[in-house]
Structures are given as C-alpha cells and as structure tokens.
Amino acid sequence: xxxxxxxxxPSITFADTAAADDFADVTGRxxxxxxxxxxxxxxxxxxxxxxxxxxxxxxxxxxNGADIYSTHRIDATYGTLYYNSNTGYYKYVPDDAxxxxxxxxxxxxxxxxxxxxxxxxxxxxxxxxxxxxTQALIVNHHGADDTLVLAPxxxxxxxxxxxxxxxxDITGYFVATDxxxxxxxxxxxxxxxxxxxxxxxxxxxxxxxxxxxxxxxNSGTGEYKYVPNDARINAxxxxxxxxTRFSVTAREGTYTAPGQTLTITIRGAKEAPILTPIGERxxxxxxxxxxxxxxxxxxxxTDSRSGIIYSVTGAAELVGNPDFxxxxxxxxxxxxxxxxxxxYKYVPNDAxxxxxxxxxx
Numbered sequence: 284x285x286x287x288x289x290x291x292x293p294s295i296t297f298a299d300t301a302a303a304d305d306f307a308d309v310t311g312r313x314x315x316x317x318x319x320x321x322x323x324x325x326x327x328x329x330x331x332x333x334x335x336x337x338x339x340x341x342x343x344x345x346x347n348g349a350d351i352y353s354t355h356r357i358d359a360t361y362g363t364l365y366y367n368s369n370t371g372y373y374k375y376v377p378d379d380a381x382x383x384x385x386x387x388x389x390x391x392x393x394x395x396x397x398x399x400x401x402x403x404x405x406x407x408x409x410x411x412x413x414x415x416x417t418q419a420l421i422v423n424h425h426g427a428d429d430t431l432v433l434a435p436x437x438x439x440x441x442x443x444x445x446x447x448x449x450x451x452d453i454t455g456y457f458v459a460t461d462x463x464x465x466x467x468x469x470x471x472x473x474x475x476x477x478x479x480x481x482x483x484x485x486x487x488x489x490x491x492x493x494x495x496x497x498x499x500x501n502s503g504t505g506e507y508k509y510v511p512n513d514a515r516i517n518a519x520x521x522x523x524x525x526x527t528r529f530s531v532t533a534r535e536g537t538y539t540a541p542g543q544t545l546t547i548t549i550r551g552a553k554e555a556p557i558l559t560p561i562g563e564r565x566x567x568x569x570x571x572x573x574x575x576x577x578x579x580x581x582x583x584x585t586d587s588r589s590g591i592i593y594s595v596t597g598a599a600e601l602v603g604n605p606d607f608x609x610x611x612x613x614x615x616x617x618x619x620x621x622x623x624x625x626x627y628k629y630v631p632n633d634a635x636x637x638x639x640x641x642x643x644x
Contacts, residue, residue, distance in 0.1 A: 284319055284411055284413055285317070285318045285319060285413070286409070286413040286414060286415055286416075287315045287316065287317040287321070287323050287407045287408070287409045287413065287414075288315060288316050288407075288415060288416070289313070289314075289315040289336045289405060289406065289407040289416055289417075289418045290313075290315060290316075290418070290548070291418045291419070292311060292313055292420045293311065293420060294308075294420070294422070294423060294602055295309045295375055295420070295421070295422045295423065296423040296424075296425065297361075297377055297382055297422070297424050297425065298425045298427075299382055299383060299425060299426050299427040299494070300387055300427050301427055302430070303379075303383055303432055303543075304379065304382070304383055305379055306377040306379055306382060307476070308374055308375065308376050308377070309374070309375045309376045309377075310372070310373065310375075310536055311372075311373055312370070312371045312372050312373065312443040313325045313366070313371035313372075313373060313407070313420075314370075314371060315320075315362055315407035317409050317413055319409070321409035321411055322409065322410045322629045323407050323408065323409050323410075324369055324370075324407070324408050324410065325366065325367075325368050325371050325394055325405060325406070325407055325408075325629070326355075326368060326370045326371075326405070326406050327355070327357055327364060327366055327373075327403050327404065327405050327406075327420070328357075328403070328404045328406075329357065329359060329402070329403060329404070329451075330402055330404060332595075341594040343510065350392040354366070354367045354368045354369065355368055355398045357403065358442075359369055359401045359422075360399070361377060361378055361379070361381050361382055361385075361399070361422070361424055361508075361509045362376055362377040362381075362382075362401070362422065363375070363376045363378070363555065364376075364403055364420075364424045372422075374503075375422060376548050377389055382424055382446040385399060385424055385426030385427075385567065386426050386427070386616075398423065398424065398425050398502070399424050399426075400421055400422060400423045400424065401421075401422040401424070402420070402421055402422075403417050403418050403419065403420040403421075403422070404418075404419060405417065405418050405419070405420055406418075415603075430461070430514050430538055430540065431460070431461050431470055431533055431534075431538060431540040432459065432461070432541075433457065433458070433459045433470075433532065433533040433540040433541065433542065433543050434457075434458045434459070434460065434462055434481050434543070435543055436455070436531060436543050436544065436546075437455070437459065437615045438547075438548065439453045439509070439545070439547045439548070440545040440547075440548045440549075440550065440602050441453070441511055441516060441547065441548070441549045441550070442550045442552075443516055443517060443519055443525065443549070443550060443551050443552040444552050445552055445553060445555045446555065447513075447517055447557065448516070449513055450511040450513055450516060450625045451511075452508050452509060452510050452511070453508070453547065454506070454507065454509075455506075456496050456504070456505045456507065457472045457505035457506075457507060457531055457533065457543075457545075458505060459472070459505070459533035459535070459540055461535070469503075469535065470478040470505075470533040470534060470535045470540070471503065471533070471534045471535070471623055472485065472500065472501075472502050472503075472505045472530050472531065472532070472533050472534075473488075473502065473504055473531070473533075473534065474488065474490055474498065474500060474529050474530065474531050474545075475529070475530040475532075476490050477489060477490040477498070477500070478490075478491065480499070483499045483508070485501060485506065486499040486500060486501050486506070487500070487502045487503070488500055488501075488502055488503050489530065493527050493644075494510040494512070494515060495511065495512050495515050495525060495527060496509050496510055496512050496516075496547070497509070497510045497518055497548055498529055498545075501549065505533075508546070509547060511549075516549055516551070516562070519549065519551025519552070520551055520552075520553055521551060521552055521553040522551065523551035524548065524549065524550050524551060525548075525549050525551075526546060526547070526548045526549070527547045527549070528544050528545070528546050528547075529544065529545040529546075529547075529591075530542055530544060530642065531543050531544065536579075546590070548608055556584040556591055557584055557585045558582065558583075558584055558585075559582075559583045559584060559585055561580075561582065564578050564580075564629070564634060566615075566631055567577070568636055568637060568639055570631075572637055573633065573636070573637055574633055575631040575633055575636060576631075577628050577629060577630050577631070578581050578628070578629040578631075579625055579626075579627065579628045579629075580619060580626075581624070581625045581626050581627065582620070582625035582627060583625055585632055591620050591623075591625075592623065593621075593623075594609075595609065595611055595618065595620060597611050598610060598618070598620070599611065601619070604619070606619070606620050606621070606626075606628075607619040607620055607621050607626075607627075608620070608623070609621075609622055614632075614635060615631060615632050615635045616629055616631040616632045616635075616636075617629070617630050617632070618630075
C-alpha cells in the first residue's frame with residue numbers, strides 16, 4: 284500500500300499599502316493522489332513555533348448551504364484558515380487590522396518593510412491510515428509604512444424649539460490614527476481659520492467668527508467644543524435652517540492626513556411670544572366720594588414681530604367700538620382692550636369702590 288502524494292499548495296501574499304487596506308479572502312484547494320484509489324482526507328496544523336491553536340472542527344455552510352469551507356478552522360497570527368477535510372477546499376481570511384499594522388523600519392533614509400509569514404502544515408491521509416508527505420501553505424505579509432488617517436467627524440444638529448432655549452455645548456474629539464501600531468502617532472490638529480486662544484480651560488485654539496456659535500479645540504488632544512449663540516439661534520424662524528462647516532486636518536511630521544469636515548446644522552423654529560410682565564396698578568379710595576381716573580397702558584411682548592393677537596380670559600367681543608375690540612367687566616370696573624395693538628383701558632366703577640370700607644380690597 285502506497286501513501287498518498289500531496290501536492291504543494293501555492294503560496295499566498297498580502298501586500299500592505301500606506302492606506303487602511305481591506306484585504307480580500309483567498310480560496311484554493313489542497314490536492315493529492317493515491318495510486319491505490321483510496322479516499323483521502325486532509326488535516327492542517329501550525330508549526331510549534333507559530334502555534335496559536337490546533338485545527339478546530341466547526342459546523343457551518345456557505346451562503347448557498349453548501350459544505351465548502353466548513354469542517355475545520357485554524358486561527359493564526361494574521362488571519363484564519365477554513366478548510367474542508369474531505370474535499371480539500373480552503374479559504375484564508377486575513378485579519379485586516381493586524382496586516383495593516385505590519386510596518387518596518389526607517390534605516391539610513393530608506394524604509395525597509397517587515398515581511399512576516401505564516402506557515403500551515405498540510406497532510407493528506409488515505410482511508411488505510413497512510414499519511415502523505417507534509418506540504419506547507421505559506422502566507423506572506425508585506426508590511427508598509429501606513430500614513431495617518433483622520434476619522435470622519437459625526438455631523439451635529441442643534442434643534443431650536445418654540446421656547447427660549449438655552450442650548451448645550453457640543454463636545455467631541457477629532458481622532459487620527461496610524462494602522463502601524465508601533466508608530467505611536469502624535470498628530471497635531473488644525474481647523475482652518477482658527478487662531479491661538481487659551482481663554483477656555485483645556486483648549487488651545489478657537490474660531491469665533493461664525494454668527495451662530497464659537498468653536499474651541501485642543502490641537503494636541505483633538506478635543507473640541509462648540510458653544511452655540513443662544514440669542515441668535517432663538518431668533519431663527521421656522522424653516523430658517525443654517526449649516527456651519529469647519530475644515531479639520533491632522534498632521535504628523537511632514538505628512539498631513541486628508542481632511543474631514545465638522546458639520547453643525549441648526550434648525551430654526553418659531554418661538555412662542557413672551558408677554559412682558561404687566562405691572563400692578565393701584566386705585567386708592569379716600570374719605571371723599573371719589574371720581575377715579577381710568578387706568579391705561581399696553582400689553583407688549585419681549586421681541587419685535589407682527590401678527591400678535593392679545594386676549595384676556597373671559598373677555599367678550601365689542602361691536603361698534605372704535606377704540607377697543609374686547610371688554611371684561613369685574614366687580615369694581617371694566618377692562619377694555621384692543622386685541623391687535625395690546626392697548627387697554629380700565630374704567631373703575633366709582634360707586635363700587637367708594638362703597639368699600641377701610642381695609643377692604
């Protein structure tokens with residue numbers, strides 16, 4: 284009885300670039316021949332020097348339900364190998380983060396890339412238990428000097444309401460990373476148009492020329508704070524939306540990462556009118572039979588706008604009165620007012636007031 288002969292599988296190579304790469308899976312098939320025509324199964328191990336885990340049996344299928352790469356898996360330093368012990372089909376899934384993290388060294392002005400490899404030992408066994416020679420599936424990884432990457436900055440929204448709002452500051456961080464973990468980047472952040480400003484604790488720069496708010500940030504840590512201008516945002520009407528954009532970059536050494544934009548969208552709303560406080564009015568009776576003067580004034584709101592309608596609870600509409608639109612009678616007088624202008628007049632009931640005893644109100 285002859286042992287099966289296992290063919291050497293082709294090597295796999297992943298070439299990192301300066302970008303944050305998304306590496307494609309690689310598929311293939313282990314093949315072997317057996318002169319006796321016996322059935323062949325395959326097994327994979329990692330050499331002792333690289334062992335992280337032995338082959339583990341798994342139960343899984345591909346998207347069509349076919350049993351292709353699903354009987355075993357083996358986890359290695361830079362990825363995972365899936366294979367079918369009966370058919371020999373395999374798939375190697377690289378760990379993008381770990382491959383991107385492979386770098387190299389700068390030596391005498393040149394960059395020498397690191398080229399670690401992963402070796403899988405493959406054996407074919409026939410149905411009589413005869414084992415083949417061992418072949419190696421080699422996975423090469425060619426490192427690169429990855430560049431700094433500035434992460435996208437989440438858009439922020441400030442929503443005005445009908446009330447006079449006190450808007451909270453918007454806070455966050457600009458974040459730049461280097462896939463080469465050994466590089467330990469120390470980026471310097473910059474916002475176009477900003478100037479040095481240490482007036483706010485923890486921040487080094489500011490941009491205070493925008494109408495609806497001010498941006499403060501720390502050029503070393505990337506922390507930022509946007510301080511809304513409450514009065515100006517509250518003054519926006521319904522549908523009066525505005526967007527402010529800040530251009531952000533990160534620099535490490537002589538390299539500047541592609542920029543990102545901090546976008547702040549402000550959505551206006553129609554504020555409810557706020558009635559100006561109405562001062563208390565006093566009518567003082569005397570020992571004489573008084574003829575009390577009318578009390579006049581105007582209802583007003585705190586801001587300037589058109590279309591305001593004033594109302595008094597329980598008032599009745601007047602017909603044919605040229606000066607006032609509504610009135611409301613009380614025990615000691617009648618209030619007249621114009622719903623459009625806010626002008627009012629209180630006409631005291633002289634008899635009722637004169638009839639009050641001392642101390643009565």
